[in-house]
Amino acid sequence: MAEIVRLDDLDDPRLRDYVDLRDVQLRLQLESERGLFLAEGEKVVRRAIESGHHARSFLMSPKWIDALEDVLDQTKAPCFVLDDVSIEKLTGFHVHRGALAALERPELPAPQDVLAKARRVVVVEDLADHTNVGAIFRSVAALGFDAVLLSPRCADPLYRRAIKVSMGSVFWLPYARVDDWYGAPDLLREAGFTTYAMTLADDSVPLDSVPHDVERLALIVGSEGHGLSTRWEQAADHRVTIPMSADIDSLNVASSVAVACWELRER
Amino acid sequence: MAEIVRLDDLDDPRLRDYVDLRDVQLRLQLESERGLFLAEGEKVVRRAIESGHHARSFLMSPKWIDALEDVLDQTKAPCFVLDDVSIEKLTGFHVHRGALAALERPELPAPQDVLAKARRVVVVEDLADHTNVGAIFRSVAALGFDAVLLSPRCADPLYRRAIKVSMGSVFWLPYARVDDWYGAPDLLREAGFTTYAMTLADDSVPLDSVPHDVERLALIVGSEGHGLSTRWEQAADHRVTIPMSADIDSLNVASSVAVACWELRER
The missing domain is CATH 3.30.1330.30 (Ribosomal protein L30/S12)
Structure with a gap:
């Protein structure tokens, strides 16, 4: 007591x-x-x-x-x-x-250990906003993805605002920081993941063209302002985009992740 | 000038x-x-x-x-x-x-006029948070839904915070207030819409079981705290839910709408 x-x-x-x-x-x-x-x-x-x-x-x-x-x-x-x-x-x-x-503050597991037990992960690069980080954890947890990997500069999931918005899912959803961000694409590939970068790049394919039978799938999302780094855009196995109406150019990053986790769920 | x-x-x-x-x-x-x-x-x-x-x-x-x-x-x-x-x-x-x-402040069109030109609408009951209202407009606009109907007490899309979060989509996306909220289910039915209430009710069907060929579809969502009113839960043609992992009980309302607009898009 x-x-x-x-x-x-x-x-x-x-x-x-x-x-x-x-x-x-x-x-x-x-x-x-x-x-x-x-x-x-x-x-x-x-x-x-x-x-x-x-x-x-x-x-x-x-x-x-x-x-x-x-x-x-x-x-x-x-x-x-x-x-x-x-x-x-x-x-x-x-x-x-x-x-x-x-x-x-708990010691985070190594990214390799998180990946070894996961089949669906979201990889988050440099998000600055704690609300967005919390909302992504909540969606990932609710929609049955297994884990989150964070870039070195991504906002802290254990900051109060992020905890609150995540509905406490940051307490139990496995996640890790990837210190060597440049090596992250290789890390995921070596763990058996097919990587899908969310980006508006010219060779992006529509989200609903991703096959349903990808065994281990990683969705990579970039920061609120600038989107994904060139490194990740180029190194990902595939570039994927949510088709948008002509009059608006993007969803917010948390909504994008919710839509993508839903579409790319194991089924 | x-x-x-x-x-x-x-x-x-x-x-x-x-x-x-x-x-x-x-x-x-x-x-x-x-x-x-x-x-x-x-x-x-x-x-x-x-x-x-x-x-x-x-x-x-x-x-x-x-x-x-x-x-x-x-x-x-x-x-x-x-x-x-x-x-x-x-x-x-x-x-x-x-x-x-x-x-x-523009005079809003009559709900009937908005519905006459739409095939996919989101109907929002009593949302209190301007950020959520703005985020819903942004998702509706980006994901190709045609219009939004609001309950009498739903927060104002033209309040500054809502405008900002909507990325300005409140300026051009058709929307209307339904003054007679009790009559809203009939209004939608008479306009030819099949109504899907998002709720955790016992007879809810999973989102991905909704047929793709619904000609005119209305998605009804409730407030942040209490969810949909009993009136709408009972009066909707169908009750629908996003299947969740065991460990978390809901997505936030804006993320739910994004996922649902994506899944229920015309295709």
Whole structure:
């Protein structure tokens, strides 16, 4: 059972994992340096713990202790208790968001290990927007793809906004970072994947022309602004596009991935 | 050619269409009462005018006049010019967003008229989120559906956030409000549409079991929180669902619509 620790000093060093939650840049740096990530809201905290993540601590106002009793029972991490006003002061948030937890950032598996167990993966290059990253995880999970690979510069799936939009799927869907991005096409090929780059390149084929019997399939998507890098456009086995009406030139990247995961599902 | 009017008094009544752009509630009320909507940013202003909307006025700092000269040439509406600092004070925005235009809110066509010319429509019940409304318009437009029908309480496609996310497709994609929402199922039936309600109801069929030769097809989607009303669930000709993995229970509504528009496209 978590130890319940009532605090009143906002400068208490034990609270330093929870400061300034609205400052995105600060949080990205702080969470990466300290090897933590933050879960926000009763449901998300519960999902984080139930999916096997290790809490460093919890922070909540007294009224949330009962609601999370079963979760707190499963851990030895301290549960810091502050009144609502103090929590808002510390975090910069309104208190209706309920409980918070600071969790150990898990060590990610090697890309090879993720690929070995997967048949359908989405590979994401340099997405900047945490909402898009979260939405892609949610679609990948819901539509039965097995895993996600991320480029070195792709936004963090464990940032709060991404966690929330993903509906917690970032907690259990296998994913990995590919450090050697230049070598990623070979990595996928060696793992037996046929690669499909989503791009408007001249030799792109329509999404619905992809055969249904591809055994291991990787869908590669590029960043919001610039799309896929030339490296991936050229190195992918196939280039594929969602046919669009004449009057509009693209779907947003999260919608594109949802459509593609649906069309390319195992069947 | 628009008349260029340099102003320096922020209380000038001619500027009252541009106040407090960050106050969503105020703006929704003000824009509806005054029969206007706002376009923000050079590209969006251009698209609004090029798609035939009538400007009441423009507001920009001096540096944007040249960039929009061709647009201003097409209209007799005044172009108010203020310095960047004053624009920020008036609107509550940073000035990097460039030009603004206040446009006449168009009279929407009757639902019957929209349906008469359409073969694939999305019908949206009570969506609250402007981002979702904009994303749905973008997907509908990109994936070749013909029109959108909105319930009386569905969020406004001409609110700035919706316009932006829609990539301007709200300017040209036909849409209508259905005032008599209870009668909407009959309205669609009388117009020759087969209706498919997206829902997790017990008798829902998988999306990919819908025949490809439905002549006129309407996809009905419900609100973010509660899904479709009982009325629509019961009155639709068919209930349809996107099959999900065991571990996650839904896609977000905008992604669902993208997947469904793709699967139900004319082919």
